[in-house]
Each structure stands twice: as structure tokens, then as C-alpha cells.
Amino acid sequence: MEETSMQSAKPPILRQDPAGFVRWFIDRSFDGSEPVEDIWDSCHTPDAVHVMNQKPIARARRVKQLRQWRLRESPYVLQIRDAVVEGDRLAVRYAILSGVLWELRMETEHIEFHRLGDDGRISGSASVSRSGYIWGEPRDPMVEVEGAVADAPLNALPGTPGDDIATYLHEYNRLVSDESVAADDVFETFHTPGADVRINRTLKHRSDMVAAIRRARKKGLSHSVEVHDVLRQGRRFAARYTMTPERRRGGGPTLAVFDVGRLASDGRVCSLHTMMQSSSGAWPS
Known part of the structure; x- marks a missing residue:
């Protein structure tokens, strides 16, 4: 019994089981009896630097936030919606749902990019988090198809995102302002016609994305792209970047x-699934 207890007190290895790691950390922080500081330190290096919603966040503040949730003793559901691991880097998307009234729920969605230290703990992170109300069960296709396509064969054609994610981000942005290329072709060069695109929780159909390209051209809008992080694992990918108006x-x-x-x-x-935030803290859709 003592050996089992000692094993359960350690988080899963992040590189091998990112979903298990996140679940261990959240469940222990919210429901556990151990000091929150100890749980945090078992998963993060002492000198780790964290940025959330574009602002640095200190260990003391994160520990305080976790402790406040624990004191509320509020029931919650944790959904690990996607995870991408490449070398010493990890990106994970998950949501925490809690009941409000009848079928009304509060959903807080997170996308986190982590860098791992030599000992396997998180040595730095950049994340974005946003809360909103939903009615009934969440309508998130990633919850339903988790793992279904991650290991399927990928025969990426030259010039597609699967060939090079960073190039895709730059080229798509460049072609948005290139009126010599039809707006429909810009979208379908990089996305399947029926692609499920969600920007700040809002579903965008192909027609919406094409219309957005046309509006940007009409207004003469263009952006430069600075890519900070790109990961790919099988058919899963994650990217973190900044778009600056020219x-x-x-x-x-x-x-x-x-x-x-x-x-x-x-x-x-x-x-x-895209979460984007302006420099002023707004969430454009």
C-alpha cells in the first residue's frame, strides 16, 4: 500500500502522457489534500517563467488561484481536448466546466505551450485562457474524435500545412492580401472545404473565412507574422504566433x-481551434 501511495503521489511523465499529467495536476490541485505549493513544485521548476494572456504570472499568484478553487469545493468536469508533444515541447488544449444553474455551465478553455526542463518538469510556459457560458453539453468535435486521426497516414502535398506549419502561417497571411489569387483558392489551398474552424469559440464555415479574406482586401488590411512556437505530432499540430498590422x-x-x-x-x-487576443485584451471573432 505504501508503494502504491508513493507512486500515485508522482505525476505521469509529461512527454509520455500529457493528458494524464494535466489531469493529475488539475485534480490534485482542486481536490487533493496536499499543499498546493507542493503540487505546483512537483510539476514546475523553481525558475520557470510563465506568461498567461500576454502577462507574466508569478508562481505565488498561480498557487493562490488554485487554492481559491479548492476552497470553493465546486464540482467540475475536466476535458483534455488535444495535446501535441515534440521533443521537449508540449501544447495542450483543455477545458474546465462547472455547473451554474440547471443546464447552464461555465466553460474555461485553455491552450498552453510548455517547455520541459532536463528533469521533465515544466521550465516555462505561454498560455491563453478564456471563460464563457454554455448551455447543456459542450459541442466540441475534438472531445468526440480524440486520437482518431493522430496516427493515420499523412501524405502531405508540397506547400500544404503538413509540409511546413510555419510556412503555412506566413503564406496564408501573405495570400490574404494578394488580390491576384481568388479568395476561395486562398482558403482551399491550405484548408479542406469542410474544415471545422473555430476562432474564439465561434464556428467559422468556409464561406465565413472566404468573406473575411474579401473584407480584409477591401479594407487594405495586411499583417506581418512572427512565429514563436510550432509543434507537430502525426496529424496534430500547434502554433503560437503574433500578427502585427503593417x-x-x-x-x-x-x-x-x-x-x-x-x-x-x-x-x-x-x-x-484558434484563440486570439488583441494587445488591449479584447477577443476578436
């Missing part, structure tokens, strides 16, 4: 963008 006046805000998605067999994006 026109100072009327060009729109600078955007911090977090993407987690899946690739079709030809290398195009078939599912994409």
Missing part, C-alpha cells in the same frame, strides 16, 4: 494567436 493607422490591433489543429491526409488543415 499599417499603423486603421490596420487593426496586434494579435497574439494560439492554434491547435488537425491535418487531413493530404496535409491540409481539417480542424482548427
Whole structure:
């Protein structure tokens, strides 16, 4: 019994079981009897640097937030919606749901990018988090198809996202402002026609994305892209980047963008969840 207890007191190895690691950390922090500080330190190095919603966040503040949730003793559901591991880097998308009244729920969705230290603990992270109300069960296809396409064969065509994620981010952005290429072709070069695209929780159909390209061209909007992190594991991918308007006046805000998605067999994006936040803290859709 003592050996089992000691084993359960340690988190799963993050590189091998990212979903298990996140579940261990959240469940122990919210429901456990151990000091929250000890749980935090078992998963993070002492000198780890963390940024949440574009602002540095200290260990003391995160520990305080976790302790406050524990004191509420509120029932919750944790959904690990996607995870991508490449080398010493990890991206994970998950949501915490708690009941409010009848079928009304509060859903807090997170996308986190972590870098691992030599001992396997998190040595740095950049994350985005947003809460909102939903009615009934969440309508998130990633919950239903978790793992279904991750290990399927990928025969990425040249120039598709599956060929190079970073190039896709730059090229898609460049072609958005290139009026010599039809807006429909811009979208379908990089995405399947029926791609499930969600930006800040709002479902975007192909027609919505094409219309957005046309609006950007009409307004003369263009952005430069600075890619900070790209990961790919099988058909799963994640990217973190900044979009800066090239026109100072009327060009729109600078955007911090977090993407987690899946690739079709030809290398195009078939599912994409994006959380983007402006430099002022707004959540454009």
C-alpha cells in the first residue's frame, strides 16, 4: 500500500502522457489534500517563467488561484481536448466546466505551450485562457474524435500545412492580401472545404473565412507574422504566433494567436481551434 501511495503521489511523465499529467495536476490541485505549493513544485521548476494572456504570472499568484478553487469545493468536469508533444515541447488544449444553474455551465478553455526542463518538469510556459457560458453539453468535435486521426497516414502535398506549419502561417497571411489569387483558392489551398474552424469559440464555415479574406482586401488590411512556437505530432499540430498590422493607422490591433489543429491526409488543415487576443485584451471573432 505504501508503494502504491508513493507512486500515485508522482505525476505521469509529461512527454509520455500529457493528458494524464494535466489531469493529475488539475485534480490534485482542486481536490487533493496536499499543499498546493507542493503540487505546483512537483510539476514546475523553481525558475520557470510563465506568461498567461500576454502577462507574466508569478508562481505565488498561480498557487493562490488554485487554492481559491479548492476552497470553493465546486464540482467540475475536466476535458483534455488535444495535446501535441515534440521533443521537449508540449501544447495542450483543455477545458474546465462547472455547473451554474440547471443546464447552464461555465466553460474555461485553455491552450498552453510548455517547455520541459532536463528533469521533465515544466521550465516555462505561454498560455491563453478564456471563460464563457454554455448551455447543456459542450459541442466540441475534438472531445468526440480524440486520437482518431493522430496516427493515420499523412501524405502531405508540397506547400500544404503538413509540409511546413510555419510556412503555412506566413503564406496564408501573405495570400490574404494578394488580390491576384481568388479568395476561395486562398482558403482551399491550405484548408479542406469542410474544415471545422473555430476562432474564439465561434464556428467559422468556409464561406465565413472566404468573406473575411474579401473584407480584409477591401479594407487594405495586411499583417506581418512572427512565429514563436510550432509543434507537430502525426496529424496534430500547434502554433503560437503574433500578427502585427503593417499599417499603423486603421490596420487593426496586434494579435497574439494560439492554434491547435488537425491535418487531413493530404496535409491540409481539417480542424482548427484558434484563440486570439488583441494587445488591449479584447477577443476578436
